[in-house]
Amino acid sequence: MQKQGYRPSTITATIQTLKSIARKAHLLNPNSTKAYIASANLSESRKSKLAEDLARFYICKHTPFDKPRYKRIERLPFIPLEVEVDQLIAGTSRKTSAFLQLLKETGMRPGEAWNLKWTDIDLERSTVNISPEKGSNPRQLRITTHLIAMLNNLPHPWLYVFRNPKVDRESSMKTFQKGYEKRRRFIAEKLQNPRIQQITFKTLRHFKATLEYHKTRDILHVMQLLGHKSIKNTLVYTHLVNLETDEWVCKVATTKQERVNLIESGFTFVAKEGDQWYFRKRK
Secondary structure (H helix, E strand, O other), rough: OOOOOOOOHHHHHHHHHHHHHHHHOOOOOOHHHHHHHHHOOOOOOOHHHHHHHHHHHHHHHOOOOOOOOOOOOOOOOOOOHHHHHHHHHHHHHHHHHHHHHHHHOOOOOHHHHHEEEEEHOOOOOOOOEEOOOOOOOOOOOOOOOOHHHHHHOOOOOOOEEOOOOOHHHHHHHHHHHHHHHHHHHHHHHHOOOOOHHOOOOHHHHHHHHHHHHHOOOOOOHHHHHHHHHHHHHHHHHOOOOOOOOOOOEEEOOHHHHHHHHHOOOOOOEEEOOEEEEEEEEEO
16 A cells, blocks of 8 residues: 555555454455455444455455445535534634634645644735645635634644654544543533544544635635645535525625725625625625
């Protein structure tokens, strides 16, 4: 898998899967492993993943393997309310809050955010350069002054914004994620909202993509935002929300800074009356 360019996290996950199968079946016997998968109480998608991992293993062992047919079942991702995302951001540490706000505003992958360097952030232009992973396209995206302030409030001891380069990337990310999940559970219980428990780092990518399509109805814009090379991966976001909802949040701004803050928060201008500017955003 290393020779074929797989990421270390993917290789580690595959090894863990094979070890798990080996505890319940004879790993060197393809019939034994296929029988285990067939009888296991797992989803079709999970069985498909196990079959793929076994196929790679048997290729390595030069063992014939007729991979069983299991089809992945595509499901629409969970999209939280913005207020739920903001509650999480407000209830976590400075580092985690900045990380979540970055994912919320840019839709970048968690791994891309974890690799972010201070040199990738242009404070004057309020932009961030994203080095892609998983075969995506590189991109430059705008970020708000609010996020810049959150990032500047973090210590700057290393080249990377969120991680120590002296610690293994994958293990440090795993530790960071576990800390987030523990805090997320506390916030969900405190607010009596189990939906918050469903918000993962990747969920915020889906949230941003859905929000952008909601506002623009421009699927090519969303495709560019996410760095997708195939529009097929982007089209799922056209089915995630009811775009015809008539529920809006309305705000009034009287100063230039208030107008800037509302626009950066996703509000769109509606009308002007005297020194009062009216904005709205779908709930």
